[in-house]
Amino acid sequence: xxxxxxxxxxxxxxxxxxxxxxxxxxxxxxxxxxxxxxxxxxxxxxxxxxxxxxxxxxxxxxxxxxxxxxxxxxxxxxxxxxxxxxxxxxxxxxxxxxxxxxxxxxxxxxxxxxxxxxxxxxxxxxxxxxxxxxxxxxxxxxxxxxxxxxxxxxxxxxxxxxxxxxxxxxxxxxxxxxxxxxxxxxxxxxxxxxxxxxxxxxxxxxxxxxxxxxxxxxxxxxxxxxxxxxxxxxxxxxxxxxxxxxxxxxxxxxxxxxxxxxxxxxxxxxxxxxxxxxxxxxxxxxxxxxxxxxxxxxxxxxxxxxxxxxxxxxxxxxxxxxxxxxxxxxxxxxxxxxxxxxxxxxxxxxxxxxxxxxxxxxxxxxxxxxxxxxxxxxxxxxxxxxxxxxxxxxxxxxxxxxxxxxxxxxxxxxxxxxxxxxxxxxxxxxxxxxxxxxxxxxxxxxxxxxxxxxxxxxxxxxxxxxxxxxxxxxxxxxxxxxxxxxxxxxxxxxxxxxxxxxxxxxxxxxxxxxxxxxxxxxxxxxxxxxxxxxxxxxx
Numbered sequence: 001x002x003x004x005x006x007x008x009x010x011x012x013x014x015x016x017x018x019x020x021x022x023x024x025x026x027x028x029x030x031x032x033x034x035x036x037x038x039x040x041x042x043x044x045x046x047x048x049x050x051x052x053x054x055x056x057x058x059x060x061x062x063x064x065x066x067x068x069x070x071x072x073x074x075x076x077x078x079x080x081x082x083x084x085x086x087x088x089x090x091x092x093x094x095x096x097x098x099x100x101x102x103x104x105x106x107x108x109x110x111x112x113x114x115x116x117x118x119x120x121x122x123x124x125x126x127x128x129x130x131x132x133x134x135x136x137x138x139x140x141x142x143x144x145x146x147x148x149x150x151x152x153x154x155x156x157x158x159x160x161x162x163x164x165x166x167x168x169x170x171x172x173x174x175x176x177x178x179x180x181x182x183x184x185x186x187x188x189x190x191x192x193x194x195x196x197x198x199x200x201x202x203x204x205x206x207x208x209x210x211x212x213x214x215x216x217x218x219x220x221x222x223x224x225x226x227x228x229x230x231x232x233x234x235x236x237x238x239x240x241x242x243x244x245x246x247x248x249x250x251x252x253x254x255x256x257x258x259x260x261x262x263x264x265x266x267x268x269x270x271x272x273x274x275x276x277x278x279x280x281x282x283x284x285x286x287x288x289x290x291x292x293x294x295x296x297x298x299x300x301x302x303x304x305x306x307x308x309x310x311x312x313x314x315x316x317x318x319x320x321x322x323x324x325x326x327x328x329x330x331x332x333x334x335x336x337x338x339x340x341x342x343x344x345x346x347x348x349x350x351x352x353x354x355x356x357x358x359x360x361x362x363x364x365x366x367x368x369x370x371x372x373x374x375x376x377x378x379x380x381x382x383x384x385x386x387x388x389x390x391x392x393x394x395x396x397x398x399x400x401x402x403x404x405x406x407x408x409x410x411x412x413x414x415x416x417x418x419x420x421x422x423x424x425x426x427x428x429x430x431x432x433x434x435x436x437x438x439x440x441x442x443x444x445x446x447x448x449x450x451x452x453x454x455x456x457x458x459x460x461x462x463x464x465x466x467x468x469x470x471x472x473x474x475x476x477x478x479x480x481x482x483x484x485x486x487x488x489x490x491x492x493x494x495x496x497x498x499x500x501x502x503x504x505x506x507x508x509x510x511x512x513x514x515x516x517x518x519x520x521x522x523x524x525x526x527x528x529x530x531x532x533x534x535x536x537x538x539x
Contacts, residue, residue: 023037049364057155060096091103156305162354175192176190241257243256385407
């Protein structure tokens with residue numbers, strides 16, 4: 001018996017020490033203790049203050065990119081099957097409402113090759129496009145509703161993932177990015193940045209779509225768009241467009257006529273990193289994946305001596321001349337500092353946003369509200385804790401000390417687990433802790449009342465304690481499991497603060513089972529150990 005109690009004491013002591021270490025570490029001074037506590041106990045936006053941003057994803061950009069990619073694939077497929085056509089282009093939806101109205105127009109298909117066109121669309125594009133006949137030689141592809149819905153969902157999911165990657169890359173792991181809308185057609189995202197009171201750099205990183213695209217240069221540079229159009233009689237050649245090159249590093253602003261579809265895009269990137277190039281200037285190098293590298297090598301090999309436009313967010317950064325075949329790498333010059341080159345590499349690694357974003361709302365939350373919430377939350381918790389302790393001591397006498405010790409250790413283990421898991425404590429989380437005080441005492445009440453019943457039935461103290469814990473155990477597990485199931489639904493369907501409440505409550509429930517059953521029984525056993533024929537308890 002004594003050996004068993006010794007091992008239980010060691011286990012409890014180890015858990016207490018681990019919890020304390022998780023909260024404050026090994027401080028060497030009072031200042032370091034406060035610093036470690038503030039670093040380990042992470043506070044949410046409602047307690048710590050920070051920035052609150054609402055973004056709208058321009059999903060129509062993703063629909064255009066999808067259509068452009070399919071146009072290039074379709075051209076290659078038609079050429080392989082010797083199906084000629086005069087032109088192939090798409091419309092240009094510019095609003096969210098018109099995004100799924102994207103269309104691809106195919107003109108000038110010979111009547112004797114229409115069957116081959118239909119077979120190709122049915123075999124390879126039937127999952128995305130419907131083929132509509134305009135006349136005997138012209139046809140139109142319209143996006144299927146199921147594919148439009150899937151593309152919209154995918155665009156939002158990728159936007160959330162990309163923004164999270166960029167923010168976390170800066171060490172802001174406490175931040176949250178989530179969809180704000182309640183239906184599949186909504187395109188708003190909520191970004192919360194605890195502790196960030198000047199979100200200018202974050203906004204720049206988020207808002208930078210980082211759409212890296214490499215285009216074949218057809219002509220240029222021109223001093224203005226009007227000059228470029230006059231060079232072609234007022235109308236640009238088919239399947240081309242104008243792109244602007246900003247004045248950077250002493251270069252004058254210019255306009256280039258480039259092919260409508262890019263050779264490779266940011267989706268083809270494998271890696272990106274900052275480096276110093278010639279004369280010590282900072283630049284960002286990038287590496288392509290294998291498939292894109294093969295396509296890029298074929299293109300550069302057949303276009304030696306011509307210019308290649310390197311575009312970022314539809315703005316040409318440079319337009320170098322292709323000297324020889326290039327396989328899987330390239331570089332983006334013109335960075336003004338190491339931080340600018342590093343930020344660009346970061347957003348490229350995190351992945352390009354599938355669509356641009358527009359800021360709908362920006363709000364900075366001061367820490368005063370959080371400090372007031374913490375103060376009142378802690379005060380309410382302490383008042384509740386003191387009231388519970390007094391009632392337990394009055395009603396259960398010395399056994400009330402047992403319940404008090406279990407209650408305090410429950411709170412210690414809970415806070416220690418939050419620190420180890422890196423969980424963010426929010427105002428609903430504090431509410432969860434206050435709720436746990438009541439649930440923890442409820443478990444002790446169940447056990448103590450069972451012990452009383454056994455003592456009244458004439459059992460000895462040791463037997464009454466064993467029977468009381470044994471009979472109350474299943475009831476405690478039952479109540480805790482049902483609450484954990486409720487928390488699971490809150491976590492799955494709730495928003496950030498609600499999820500924080502659920503996580504805090506679940507950790508507290510697990511800690512409560514340990515303290516009310518294991519630690520509380522250990523205290524009883526320790527008190528009764530070595531005593532013979534104890535017939536009463538202070539309970």
